[in-house]
Amino acid sequence: MAEIVSKATIRDVARTAGVSVGSVSRALNGGKNVSARVARDVAAAAEKLGYQPDFLARSLRTRTTGMVGCLVSDVANPLYASIVQAAEARLRDAGLLMVVANTVNDPARERAMVAAFRSRRLDGILVAPGSDENDRAWCELAAGGAPVVILDRDVPQDEGSPWPAVLVDHREGARTATRYLIGLGHRRIALLTPGARMRPGRERIAGFHAAFAEADIDPAGAEICLQESSMDFAQGDALALLQRERRPTAIIALGTRILAGALRAARDLRLSIPADLSVIAVGDTDLAAVHTPAITALRWSLEDVGRAAAELLLQRLKGASGEGQSRALLPVDLVLRESCGPPKTT
Amino acid sequence: MAEIVSKATIRDVARTAGVSVGSVSRALNGGKNVSARVARDVAAAAEKLGYQPDFLARSLRTRTTGMVGCLVSDVANPLYASIVQAAEARLRDAGLLMVVANTVNDPARERAMVAAFRSRRLDGILVAPGSDENDRAWCELAAGGAPVVILDRDVPQDEGSPWPAVLVDHREGARTATRYLIGLGHRRIALLTPGARMRPGRERIAGFHAAFAEADIDPAGAEICLQESSMDFAQGDALALLQRERRPTAIIALGTRILAGALRAARDLRLSIPADLSVIAVGDTDLAAVHTPAITALRWSLEDVGRAAAELLLQRLKGASGEGQSRALLPVDLVLRESCGPPKTT
């Protein structure tokens, strides 16, 4: 029987329990100022009618929706997926639903989604802006609205009080990796990363240079290949790089796509890893861990990023909008595997 | 200046435009029965006040939220992430937001989330139940509620009218892969897949057996290793499998985790691919494509799954709840690469 499930309202419950709607509301929510008898009767009536409160109506009154928005360029990107997943887990534990939207790095879409979130009155927003320049625009949009937590991006200091953010210490990570390669004897090292438009890229480049500087080494061999987007880095680019006369003896490559391009290029050129070429992955993906030989990688916990971001947001939602820890800086570790060795003595 | 952005209501717009709220509503929504003058004045007033309608209030009246829920075991699983991403893209184009939730294969959580979706009055649900047995339970929950589209799962035929679903032809895919290996001369083939609790696993097993049957070959060598979950398949399991006396000469392995375990085991045992062991990946992940040697893989379009599911749901939401194409069956292709060859003649 496809019987239409009766959408029992709070009034039905009140009638069945023989009390007023106010009492039902109190009994079901606060539990404050409710006699045992009423509590029992209301619970029984609600159970009997299969009553489920209507969040919409409640939201209209309380001005809170119990939903937070999450805005990233692409949830299918492994570097975001785990963040989203971890954040959702923490938020759900707090009874909140998560709305996700992909911006595909389109600033217009980004603003449109923030506006949509606002219109839907979402309680808060987790966002990784597609470019740091776009911040100003959507910051205005978000201002006066729900609390915002930034995911691993730099944002303009808003009058000395920075937005809450969860940051990853890419600079220190890149420095550690570079230092390690220099220690092995490498002098011509290539850093393959998406452009410096966003914080992670900028920080990595800074760390990369810092390692050269602190070793007092001529940074002429510090090769930085910027990619507009990780999607653009084809095998061909890596091939060209590795076929240069004085080719890099080591490569630091981001993520899955770029790393994949580099590894394929090395294979095509019959460069043995690590004998002919040392490789460090930025981001510890399945690919890095399973490749033969296994790729030494910079690792940070995506779960921690998501969890910390959710935590920061929850804190803000709990009313502690003033103080409390407002930024988190997460560490990056170098996971040593089999893809690095001293450069070939020529 | 952190000036509080005035939350202009429809009444403010009405006052500013010098018309009634009803007229504003009509002017902004239907456009029906609205004089040019009123339309102009209302538009001007709305613009001036930066009016943004409150979806919550509207939802309370119209009983539609403009949001759909998406329920999968884990958005961070590459096999789901792209589905979610593609579905979100299609839904957003239709002006809908997507709420995601991870069930982590917990039936209780699954039911709880469906209830939450219902309570929130989401317009529709995209769901990949964690187990086919659980269907009944949440089907009841969902009944009388919003339209549901199933993602690659079998569901009990509800009185002859099946739930709308997007299915992938895993059976034919597995059969093609197995047939290919048999054609190369393999007789002892292992299929590594999560258990038969869900449709994909069941279908693959059926296709696997079908290939043996149609070749009229003793299926004694058809080894099926069921895993509770892809998470559980450690390298150790694969090692044990490959160290048996009459070990399989070919392996068909699912996804990233299981495939990774198999590849590592092969590496540890110094088994060369494809000389000593042929490997086929189920699901064309980055790992399969970039591995050396590149892994022959069964591929289906995750984007198509997500897009088709969204399309099916939109169709239902547009009121065509009665007829129309209610199920889609998507093809699986075998992408030939370098990981398969004839078995070693012993």
Next chain:
DNA sequence: TTGAAAGCGCTAACAT
């Protein structure tokens, strides 16, 4: 075509 008014289901302030 337009305005007035009645709710959607709930919470919270107020009165008892």
Next chain:
DNA sequence: ATGTTAGCGCTTTCAA
């Protein structure tokens, strides 16, 4: 401790 009531901001009859 409990009942009554006034909205939250919007859509949508129903009159005019």
